[in-house]
Amino acid sequence: MSGTRIKRAKAPPRRPARAPKKRKTVKTSRVNALLNALPVSPATLQRAANWTIGLSLAALVAVGAHATGVTAKINEEWAQAVGRAGFQVRKVEVVGADRIDRLKVYDIALAQKDRSMAAVDLEGVRDDLMHYGWIKDARVSRRLPDTLVVDIVERQPAAIWQHGGKLSLIDKTGIVLEPVTVATMPDLPLLIGPNANQRAQDLDRLLASASSLRELLAGATWVGNRRWDLRFRSGETLSLPEGEMPAKEALAKFAHMDGANRLLGRGILRFDMRDPSRFVLRLPHEGQVAPAQLEDARAAADAVAAGTASEG
Template sequence: MSSTRIKRAKAPPRRPARTPKKRRKVQTSRLDAFINALPVSPATLQRVANWTIGVSLAALIAVGAHATGVTAKINEEWAQAVARAGFQVKKVEVVGAERIDRLKVYDIALAQKDRSMAAVDLEGVRADLMKYGWIQDARVSRRLPDTLVVDIVERTPAAIWQHNGRLSLIDKKGVVLEPVTVATMPDLPLVIGPHANQRSQDLDRLLAEASSLKELLAGATWVGNRRWDLRFRSGETLSLPEGEAEAKKALAKFAHMDGANRLLGRGILRFDMRDPSRFVLRLPHEGQVAPAKLNDARDAAEALAASSVNEG
């Protein structure tokens, strides 16, 4: 019996083992790292970016429209449409005007180029009104369909300012209200001289020290931009020293002397108190006043001298 040898097939050669590929490290940019660190989601950031871009584009379009006049044209067409609908300025109602010329207010309020209620520049009208001396404050508003309401706070005249041969009404702060003539000037104190209107509040403080003399005052002159000369209704002039404190002290002293010796109304021309150490009287000469008035002035001077000696 013959034996058969079975040959085994050779095993296929082993392939060398593949070395595992190294994974590439994905490098994250700094910007991505910063975004990932934010407490909001990327989707939210994307929406914010989209809105920012949209707003920026809208702003650029608006600037371009304004520069090319498109915006002005649109506003003009809108104002005209409002006017055609009946909303157009036809009346002006003035509130609070007593001394002021109402026609002046009407002229200012109706000086608008465009009468459409939508186009009226309320702040512009107010600014024009504030240039008018009589007006201390003003408020302008619309009353649909066709009325502008002008609410005015007037200034109160406090004195008359004489300067360079012109007379003007002024308020307590020295604001010029309007020119006046000798025939139309009201019964108010007269302040004379350059910048005297700006010193009217100083004069009020000065007269507060001698209220008994305030009603007797006819006017005051601001002399040399440094001191006051007061003129009384009875014709006398009182020259006060420089400096507010010194002037107040001198005026209070004069009020006391007038109360004790009745100096005003007795024919004396001038009382000079510019030198605090002296009180000088200027009497009229013979022929300037009636003899009785001259004697009265001399009697007043003698009484004042005697009073000064007794006090000394």
């Protein structure tokens, strides 16, 4: 037994040790490259980011405060504190008012529920004033410690509108300024008929084509919502055709004929130019006017007839 040799198993061959993996170099990201390319320092960028975050948070807080009514409560307390300090509306100064009722302006300006100078809604006061016909424009400002200054631009009256048995003063655009009575009517043209006030600018353009007749006009009636009848101070009525251009041409022609033959003031009752091919005159009947006036009216009609024949 002692001579027996024991064979030992051969050890498995050793595997060669793997070489350690090389760590890949971390490349600079595109964002870092872009930031590095900016002409500002990283510290400045960090401050900007901090401000942006801070402002965003402040905005969120403000929105939340407004939604929950906290902002309104703070503003109310601030306004009350200002009022208790003596800054309350006690006076209203009106500038530029001539025809307008100043008491009406005072009532509108002092209608604010809160008289604290900090709580007065200047734009709201202006909006209320702009509903008053006389006011074309208005500016409202504070003058500390206790005065509201109301600077007004008034509309200018241009005519009187008669409709539905009522008389109203209007400006050149047809805005109603205030009611008037026969006793208080100013010496202005009288516009008669539904929507006649809305046609005031049309009438003004019409009269521009015959300026010599403007001062002789007593009033005008908007007939059937389509044409004008003009009434002169001397008592005659001129019926014009429909349409802006036909009416202008007819009125210019009438002004020329009046300049040549003196038609107005001679007793003729009506001139009818609704038909462009005809010029119709309505004379008074015998006994309706004095004989001399009737004769003068007939002479005027003859002169017109002769002038029309010569033109033909």
